[in-house]
Amino acid sequence: MYAVIKTGGKQYKVAAGEKIKVEQIAADVGQEITIEQVLAVGEGVELKVGTPWVTGANVKATVVAHGKHDKVRIFKMRRRKHYQKHGGHRQTYTELQIAAVNG
Numbered sequence: 001m002y003a004v005i006k007t008g009g010k011q012y013k014v015a016a017g018e019k020i021k022v023e024q025i026a027a028d029v030g031q032e033i034t035i036e037q038v039l040a041v042g043e044g045v046e047l048k049v050g051t052p053w054v055t056g057a058n059v060k061a062t063v064v065a066h067g068k069h070d071k072v073r074i075f076k077m078r079r080r081k082h083y084q085k086h087g088g089h090r091q092t093y094t095e096l097q098i099a100a101v102n103g
Helices: none
Strands: 002-007 010-015 019-023 032-035 038-043 046-049 058-068 072-078 083-089 092-102
Touching (some): 010 019, 010 092
Antiparallel strands (some): 019 092, 032 058, 038 046, 058 092
């Protein structure tokens, strides 16, 4: 059984037993969370699609870790104008262990 969930403005296809990295969630490591925003639930050839959410469906997950992704280098330059600007960004994430898909 799998589900398509929405968290942090992005959509993820998840199944029980998987680990995924999502946008930062305000939860402690080891805490169990429930994601109610389920867009679709499928098992085999059967698929339930919500409008926008599937009623009664949820995904239970455990917070494994928090961290930061690799640095993204930002370089701006204007040719012949003696302008160069360097920057960087490291996006934070929360790693989730999917325990169960209900729906």
